[in-house]
Amino acid sequence: MYDSLAASPEFSVAGAAVIGKRTSSDAPLPCSRLVVLARWAAITDQRRDVLDLARSDVERILRGDLTDWSELGGSAQPIRVWLPASQTAAIAAAFNLPRSALAAETLPDDEIADRVASTPGGFALIEPERLRLGVLALTVDGHDPYRDPARLSPLRIVRWVRAPVSAGADLPLDAAPAFDPAGMLVTGELIPVRCTNHVLNALDDYHAMFDGVRRAVRAADIAVAALESPLTERGGPTPCVETVILQGSPRVVPALAAAGLDVILTIGNHMLDCWGACGGVEALYETLERLRSAGIAAAGAGENLSAARAPAVLSIPTAHGPVRFAFLGYDYIAPWYHATDEKPGIAPLDAENVREDIAAALSIADHVIVGANWGVEYTSNPIAFQRDIAAVAVEAGATFLFGNHPHWVQAVEHFDDALVAYSFGNFIFDQDWSVQTTQGMLMELGFTADRLIGYRIRPVAIRAHSSQLPWRYRPDFVHPAAEGRPILTRIWNAQDRLPAR
Numbered sequence: 001m002y003d004s005l006a007a008s009p010e011f012s013v014a015g016a017a018v019i020g021k022r023t024s025s026d027a028p029l030p031c032s033r034l035v036v037l038a039r040w041a042a043i044t045d046q047r048r049d050v051l052d053l054a055r056s057d058v059e060r061i062l063r064g065d066l067t068d069w070s071e072l073g074g075s076a077q078p079i080r081v082w083l084p085a086s087q088t089a090a091i092a093a094a095f096n097l098p099r100s101a102l103a104a105e106t107l108p109d110d111e112i113a114d115r116v117a118s119t120p121g122g123f124a125l126i127e128p129e130r131l132r133l134g135v136l137a138l139t140v141d142g143h144d145p146y147r148d149p150a151r152l153s154p155l156r157i158v159r160w161v162r163a164p165v166s167a168g169a170d171l172p173l174d175a176a177p178a179f180d181p182a183g184m185l186v187t188g189e190l191i192p193v194r195c196t197n198h199v200l201n202a203l204d205d206y207h208a209m210f211d212g213v214r215r216a217v218r219a220a221d222i223a224v225a226a227l228e229s230p231l232t233e234r235g236g237p238t239p240c241v242e243t244v245i246l247q248g249s250p251r252v253v254p255a256l257a258a259a260g261l262d263v264i265l266t267i268g269n270h271m272l273d274c275w276g277a278c279g280g281v282e283a284l285y286e287t288l289e290r291l292r293s294a295g296i297a298a299a300g301a302g303e304n305l306s307a308a309r310a311p312a313v314l315s316i317p318t319a320h321g322p323v324r325f326a327f328l329g330y331d332y333i334a335p336w337y338h339a340t341d342e343k344p345g346i347a348p349l350d351a352e353n354v355r356e357d358i359a360a361a362l363s364i365a366d367h368v369i370v371g372a373n374w375g376v377e378y379t380s381n382p383i384a385f386q387r388d389i390a391a392v393a394v395e396a397g398a399t400f401l402f403g404n405h406p407h408w409v410q411a412v413e414h415f416d417d418a419l420v421a422y423s424f425g426n427f428i429f430d431q432d433w434s435v436q437t438t439q440g441m442l443m444e445l446g447f448t449a450d451r452l453i454g455y456r457i458r459p460v461a462i463r464a465h466s467s468q469l470p471w472r473y474r475p476d477f478v479h480p481a482a483e484g485r486p487i488l489t490r491i492w493n494a495q496d497r498l499p500a501r
Helices: 002-006 055-063 085-094 109-117 195-203 206-210 214-219 252-259 280-293 305-309 351-361 384-396 485-497
Strands: 032-039 041-045 080-084 105-107 122-126 135-137 156-162 182-190 222-227 263-266 297-299 312-316 323-331 367-373 400-404 412-414 419-421 426-428 439-447 452-463 474-477
Touching: 032 085, 041 109, 080 085, 080 109, 085 105, 085 109, 085 122, 085 156, 105 109, 109 122, 109 135, 135 452, 182 214, 182 323, 182 400, 195 206, 206 252, 206 474, 214 252, 222 323, 222 367, 252 280, 263 280, 263 323, 280 297, 297 312, 297 323, 323 351, 351 367, 351 384, 367 384, 384 400, 384 419, 412 485, 426 439, 426 452, 426 474, 439 485, 452 485
Parallel strands: 080 105, 080 122, 182 222, 182 426, 222 263, 263 297, 323 367, 367 400, 400 419
Antiparallel strands: 032 156, 041 122, 041 135, 182 439, 312 323, 412 419, 439 452, 452 474
16 A cells, blocks of 8 residues: 555655644645645664754665665664564555665564664664654654654655535644654752852843743643752842852743743752842742742742642643643752641652652642652762662652752653652753753653653753853753763663663
């Protein structure tokens, strides 16, 4: 069937570049409807340092014209290609290739993901329903399988059907099942204080801190960050001096909203700091109110323990209905700032709180996302306490737990149906005194209502951005196989050092 479609004047394999959810440049013909017959995601092994492809790259891989990842800008590794047996004819037709021209082995559909996950350099096209932890879904022409509807994939086979079009009938008719995930982006430590604030104030542009990453943050369905310190006009922000009393400017808040951040976990061990003549509780309250007034959900701190432990709940509409997320946040580092039944502060990180709160959140959400301020500064290896709490959270039903405080990236750990990222490193901060503290990561994740379908790590470096006012406090994406390679290597080496459970 697919070979005959390839020769039909009504057959098309044109794809649109997609940045953001439900964006398409497909141009329907008069009196026609677009039928999506099949669509695929391109995958490789989780540790690959090539993250983005063009459709032409995929075709060249399938033809055997590209045989090593170094030809795509990655680290040297032979490309080994597999295709699912039930999909091979359709894939050949989608690329206008005879099956004999495909430089690929075929495997049963349900074996492909496992084979790619266990093979460095492996590559395959699979139906997006088969995405799972352990394989890395690549973007193709900007389309992200973790975020964008599968019907918009550039890797697809479609047909224009000529027929009268009634009102509202210009939407695609998918012969292939619909697949429409919810995409999330998570950053590292958000600490726009001290010298970072000094420069932003001198620029008179607090939005500048996001110039290197804004497009990716805004493209996510939900963007999440953990805040280290209050953002208040009380007492004035911490100046550019050596101090561990950290207070930021309220001008940061509208910049967070404009950049596309949707959830802020107020769990840093400086959340009740106050530089000038002010009280930490008032600084915390003002921060929470400013975030909420800006339309940003907050979790992890409040006027008492119950409020601090309450989740922020957000819902993302998809073709299959809403995907509901509950966000919880906790701190382990600063018990003097922890909330009690009578005292404002941050939710304390302990096993009982985590277990109870996740169980309660699962009654109102499909996925519970947990943020933790924990660990030992300036180390790559999570300590036993972090791993113990991670196990408690996963056992209780959390889908994803991410940590901060070490200021370095740390290991990522896979569970059967959950993920833990122990530390993201710095995102916005002025710690320019070591290479590791100027490095971090953003993580892009995909969810259906039922499960986490995968994640992608994008390394970032905090660097200068202006010849007039040089500074090293703004994150920029770095190439994962060049400047970003040491960041990824640190993560994977720490993962390899994790003791077996």
